[in-house]
Amino acid sequence: MTVHHLDTLLLMFSLVLLVAVVAVRLSSRSGLPTLLLYLGIGVALGQDGLGIGFDNASLTQVLGYAALVVILAEGGLGTKWTDIRPAAPAAAVLATFGTGVSVAVTALGAHVFVGTDWRLSLLLGAIVSSTDAAAVFSVLRRVPLPSRLRGLLEAESGFNDAPVVILVVAFVTPGPIDTWYVLLGSIVLKLAIGLVAGLAVGRLGSLALRHIALPSSGLYPIAVVALTMLAYAGGALLHGSGFLAVYICALILGNSRLPHGPATRGFTEGLAWIAQISMFVLLGLLVTPHTLPDALVPALVVGLVLVFLARPLSVLLTMTPFGMPWREQALLSWAGLRGAVPIVLATIPLVADVPGAQRLFNTVFLLVVVFTLLQGPTLPWVARTLRIGDPAHADRLDVESAPLERLHGHLLSLTLEPGSRLAGVEISELRLPKGAAVTLVVRDGASFVPGPTTVLRSSDDLLVVATDAVRDRTERRLRAVDRGGKLAGWLEQRGEY
Helix, strand or coil: CCHHHHHHHHHHHHHHHHHHHHHHHHHHHHCCCHHHHHHHHHHHHCCCCCCCCCCCHHHHHHHHHHHHHHHHHHHHHCCCHHHHCCCHHHHHHHHHHHHHHHHHHHHHHHHHHHCCCHHHHHHHHHHHCCCCHHHHHHHHCCCCCCHHHHHHHHHHHHHCHHHHHHHHHHHHCCCCCCCHHHHHHHHHHHHHHHHHHHHHHHHHHHHHHHHCCCCCCCHHHHHHHHHHHHHHHHHHHCCCCHHHHHHHHHHHHHCCCCECHHHHHHHHHHHHHHHHHHHHHHHHHHCCHHHCHHHHHHHHHHHHHHHHHHHHHHHHHHHHHHCCCHHHHHHHHHCCCCCHHHHHHCHHHHHCCCCCHHHHHHHHHHHHHHHHHHHHHHHHHHHHHCCCCCCCCCCCCCEEEEEEHHHCEEEEEEECCCCCCCCCCEHHHHCCCCCEEEEEEEECCEEECCCCCCECCCCCEEEEEEEHHHHHHHHHHHHHHHHHHHHCCCCCCHHHC
């Protein structure tokens, strides 16, 4: 590698990023998940396109794992605990037992209808049974679903990578496949280790960042990303699930009201976009298009079994005991989106030189492309047809906090988004705790010090000063008024502050 090579590499990388950014606009208008556009860019650059030769499955697998860590971290940081807390038990069952049902039914379909041997059938079933975090996070957040159902889908996509990775590695390992109870015990142990690692790093990291004033606001996002990577590495090195560890750690950090929270989420969102673009383009480069036609029929057959039989059956068996209505079960079945995770997992057999691995990779690639084209754009229509939606104001109030360590206080800044019930409330009606005060309002580009009778308006920016003792109560009070208006605390929200 020379400086000239670096120049060329940076030129190509920057052009690909710019094309990918423009492609997001096309994706938002057409409803297509962005992963298809990025895969298309990779295929166009590959040996059947512009002629870039790339066949390093091992490098793709390593970089794919790294990208999934970043994507899961961003997903956890952006997920509201209030959304997934009621759905966590159901999501855990669906991500484990439900995934097992999906693997078994898909493997049976591949063996019966495609004729693959049992080992390859089980491997194929395990690879394609995991819903993809990137696809779910990008598509579902544009669909106005009830918070309970949205939380269930996001939690499932964050949880189910771990058991699937364990199964794929077990089926790839040479020799007899372990008995079901050995596999189950291994999955439970790895998930437990990953859970403990994520909880430990997340809670300790949150405690440290809330009480240590860093000299620059730009250091907080870096520290958060470093903590999520520490959780992944720690969980993996302890022979646990690193993917579960990173998601749990990010979930805790994202709901801890850390200093400069919105800036941190913006930073990690940008990193996640780079990770998605790089991963999908690299996976597209790994594909050899002229070898794909032979895998088209198996991909369609296995995909039909997965989408219309395995996924609905796994949802039915796991969600019925939780009393989920049939409409929500139908939407949950259709929203089991696949994406980069199955394609990354399909590189594991390639690296291990499993017989038939190339055809398996092609089958997974085509299955993901075809059924993402089918499910992604139609998901809003399915939700409307089933009369499932939540058009009410659901966005949370972003409160950015900066500690004033020497002064034993905090600066809280927030913006009144459209729909916020803070608009129309007088400063005195906020009833902030003693020790907190609104010190500055920015309206239409002009700033002023408000009085007790100043009425807040939509799009106002507020600066609130609070002592350490009342910082949390102040934020809870602002969030309560954002949701319930000036009467918050009297009408079913007494526990909010």
